[in-house]
Amino acid sequence: MRASDVAIEEGESLVRLTIAEALSAHGRREEAAAAIAAAKVALLARAEKLRDPIWRERFLRDVPDNARALDLARRWLDG
Numbered sequence: 001m002r003a004s005d006v007a008i009e010e011g012e013s014l015v016r017l018t019i020a021e022a023l024s025a026h027g028r029r030e031e032a033a034a035a036i037a038a039a040k041v042a043l044l045a046r047a048e049k050l051r052d053p054i055w056r057e058r059f060l061r062d063v064p065d066n067a068r069a070l071d072l073a074r075r076w077l078d079g
Helices: 012-025 029-048 053-063 064-077
Strands: none
Touching: 012 029, 012 064, 029 053, 029 064, 053 064
C-alpha cells in the first residue's frame, strides 16, 4: 500500500499540503507540483459533496488549510 492509496478525511488538505511543501523544500519540484495537483483534485471532489453552494464556497475559502492548498495550487500550477 502506498501513502497515496490511504483515504484521508480529517486534515486531508493539511497532510497533502505538507507533503507538497516538503517535496518542494527538498528541490523535488515536479513531485511537489504533482502532489499539490492531487491535493487540489481531492479537495474539489470533497467540496462537490456539499450540495449547498454557500457551504461549498466556505469549505474552500474559510477552512485555512483548504484555502492555502488552493492558493498554492494556483501559484504552482496556473502560473
